[in-house]
Amino acid sequence: MKKLLMLFIFAQMFLLSVIFHQSLYDIIELNNVGDSKLEGYALQDYSGDDLNTLYDEIMEVCSSLNCNLQLIKTPVTQDQTFLYEIFHSDIEQLNKVPSIRSDRTFHYYLLTKEEFIDNNGVFYTDLAEAQVEEIADNLGLKISSYHQHVNYSQIIWQNSLNLGLLVLLTVVVFFIFTFTRIKVNAVKKMLGFSNIKMIYETLRNILFMELAIALIIIVIHHIYFAFFSESGIVNRYFLYLIIFMISVIIVNLLLFLLTQLHVRFIDIQLMIKNKVFSNRLNYILYFTKIILIMAITVSISYCVDAYQSYNASQQALEKHTQLSGYFTSNGFNSNQYDQIMNDVDLVEEYSGRILDMYEYFDAKDQMYINDAAVLDFLSANYLKIQGLEKEDIYNSQTDNYIVANQRYIKDFLPIKNIEGNVLNNLQSDRPLIIVPEKYQSEEQNIRDIYQEKIADYYNYHTFYGVRDSKEITIDEIDILYSANNQEFDIMGQFNLDNEEELKLIDPIIIVDQGKFSGLYYLDLLNASNMYFKLEERETFHNVLVNHQLDSLINVATLLTPLNDQIHFVQFILYNTFLFSILFLATLIFVIVISNYVDIVSNRRKYTMQYIYGFSMWKVFKGQTVVYSILLFGNLFSLLISFNPFIYTTLLIIDFIVLIIIYQYEIKKDLHQVVKGG
Known part of the structure; x- marks a missing residue:
């Protein structure tokens, strides 16, 4: 049993050291x-x-x-x-x-x-x-x-379920180990050992065991950094790792101390009669085992969910591989952005730089604009908060609109006119919008709404405190009518939150003509809604350098959000997988011990039933009824992430282990049991 305890503590401390490496030190490094x-x-x-x-x-x-x-x-x-x-x-x-x-x-x-x-x-x-x-x-x-x-x-929050379950498992394993040594402690008590001395010796042995394990884990980390890490040996990392390992050891000792309270209540008379295991212990272990089965089912269910999310992200990556050739910004460098926003002159200067870059890529037919704010209105959270349905947004004249340049419309929005022909000629000297035919009877209202919206884009710099001597007003706009009931996908939009993929249905389209405020295009680039079709990343970087934008813009592709999602899911999957392996191995151990205690504490009853020819059904009728009731635990799947297949499989494994131990302990040693052994 001591070897099994050592194996569990090693697995526990190694898993926690991995979390330290992956998460905790990451925060320490940034702070x-x-x-x-x-x-x-x-x-x-x-x-x-x-x-x-x-x-x-x-x-x-x-x-x-x-x-x-x-x-x-x-x-x-x-x-x-x-x-x-x-x-x-x-x-x-x-x-x-x-x-x-x-x-x-x-x-x-x-x-x-x-x-x-x-x-x-x-x-x-x-x-x-x-x-x-x-x-x-x-x-x-x-x-x-x-x-x-x-x-x-946030590390504790992200791993709260698994860490809580790990603490519970640790207590259970320590509890089982303590009871396997109950005879040893009884003998010591008969020899005059005090309770404090017995507890002290046990804790000292556990301390030495954990110190040895911690040393092994630190050596493993040292080997990894020495031979496999680009950074080499980082002294600060090992200093914090040692502090972390000491903290884990202290927590383990405190948890182990909780299980030592039984020393005060050892009944020497029962030990003499060889009554180590009782029905009371049996019930405690059985109840604990069921709680663990349910909790571990939840933990593994989250691991399965993470795996499914990872597969979905990988499939989306394969589906949208072509987006790797479209370059944009993955947000701005916060240091540079804050500096610009604190200086109105710099704001105007960068507005001009963005317009210059716009003209450069537009002349090369490499620039795309796609500002679909309507997607925010179609999100499940927004609809729930506002008490709306998707149809309410799709039928809204003010919300169901996008801004797109002619190149984007031509390549990704094959809009058809009322006659069913694709709209190709979008040239106009005045601001232009494309409106579904169903709004034709409300043309004046549409004009009023979108003249104001377009004016906001022209005067977008005023939102940043930049004031012109004359504010631009829009008195006239041109309208092209399109056929009703047209659906379109959105370029570069991914289903990252497991929601239903969103589509554009009959949107009103403001055609970007390159005349809006440079700060509007700056915000579009920041949100990855302005992008450029290029062969290489270096090409985009060189253009940014030429326009003095390289210190502001984080170069990315339209696939970057999806890649970030995959990396995040990989991190979650990796952590939950490690926890799941440890939990399953420990659960099997608890199942074996629990069923062993059940058979041993009721050995005489099972032996007499076997002698009188009871069938397996009669012998385990009570357990079968309990398992049938426990199957109703699958109803938790209606409330939380709870995989019924995993839960049912764990119950079946528990029952099979019970049968195996019964066969081994009762049938194999039947003559000894009859003699009272």
């Missing part, structure tokens, strides 16, 4: 980028001159106090790798810890005034908060504390 001893501060409502004077003031103070200053520019994406640029005033003394992630890189540089000025106002220093406030007051600036840490509790 301790650069010099973790420094406190963060954010400058509010600043200009470049403010950053200049602030840098001079801080460096003057630090020259006498020997303090440090740091910037972190995060993250710049290069070929799906997140590059963190860390600028420090004392780069020689800084501990340059590498990242253990293949998709994350830390670069360390000496901080200069130019880098500080080219910043979003966030900096880190070991100056006292009172000193920072004094500097801010002297310069007439507003500086506040800045904290952007990832919460460690």
Whole structure:
């Protein structure tokens, strides 16, 4: 039994070390980028001159106090790798810890005034908060504390079910181990051992066992980093791993201590009579076993769901492989974006750069615009909150619309006119919309609605605080009518939330003519609704460099959201699979012990029934009735993720193990049982 306990503890601690490697240290790494001893501060409502004077003031103070200053520019994406640029005033003394992630890189540089000025106002220093406030007051600036840490509790939340189940299994295994040693403890008690001394010796043995296992696991991690990881040995990783392993050992010792309370209640008379297992113990184990079967069914069901989601994502990836040739932005670099949004002049400048890039790709017939905000209105959550049906959105003149350029309409929206011919000529000197024929009788209302919407796109920069001397108004628009009842798929839209795939049905289409505000196109690019058909990623990157947009835009393809979904599901699947393997192995162990206790504690009854020729049905009639009742547990599948096949299979395995142990313990040793053995 001690070997089985050692095997379980090894599996438990190794699994937790994998979670540490995959999740916990990931957060530790992000929360301790650069010099973790420094406190963060954010400058509010600043200009470049403010950053200049602030840098001079801080460096003057630090020259006498020997303090440090740091910037972190995060993250710049290069070929799906997140590059963190860390600028420090004392780069020689800084501990340059590498990242253990293949998709994350830390670069360390000496901080200069130019880098500080080219910043979003966030900096880190070991100056006292009172000193920072004094500097801010002297310069007439507003500086506040800045904290952007990832919460460690999210690891517990993501694995709450499995971690809770692991704690329960650990207690059960420790409980079973304790009862297998009840005779040993009874003998010690007869020899005069005190309860405290027996508990102390047991805990000491468990402690040595866990320390040895922890050492083995740390060696395994060391071998992995030495021979298989690009980062090599990272001292900080192993420091936190040791702390984590010690924490696990302490928790295990506390859980084991809970199972030692029985030492006070050992009945020596019963031990002399060889009555180790009782019906009371049998009932406790049986009830615990059923709870574990149900809980593990839920855990494995989540694993199955993750596997199905992974397969669905892979199928979607195969279906949309062609999207890998369409390049766009996977959001903006937050550092650069914040810096732009805090400066109206920069906002206007980047608006012009986006328009220049628009014209460049449009001239090459490589640019597509597709802004389908109607998809948000069609989402299940929105419909539920608003108390609407999909038909309400599809029939809405104000909500069921999209913005698309002519190239997108030509290649992906083969719209037919009233006569049934595909609309090819979409040229117009005035703003143009395409409207389903069913709205023809309400033309004036449609004009009023969409003249206002189009004007908003022309004046989109006003939402960013940029004011022109004259606001553009739209007095006339051209309308083309299309046939009713036309359905279209959306380019680059994926079913990532297991909802029904959404389609466009009779949308009103605002035809983009390249005349809207540059900031509207900036937001489209940020949302991956503006994309470019290119042969290589490097081509897009070079254009971004030429238009001075490379520091803002994270290069991606239309497949990036799907790839991100696959990576996330892979992570969930990997964790739940490891938990499921450990849970199943432990459950089989609990099933065997539980059924063994059942047979042994009722050995005389089963023996007499066998001697009198009872059939298997009569012998296990009570258990069969209980199993039949337990099958109603499959009704949980109506409420939660609960796989009936897995649950039923585990019950069948439990019953088969009971029969096998019965055959072995009763039939094999029948003569000993009759003699009272």
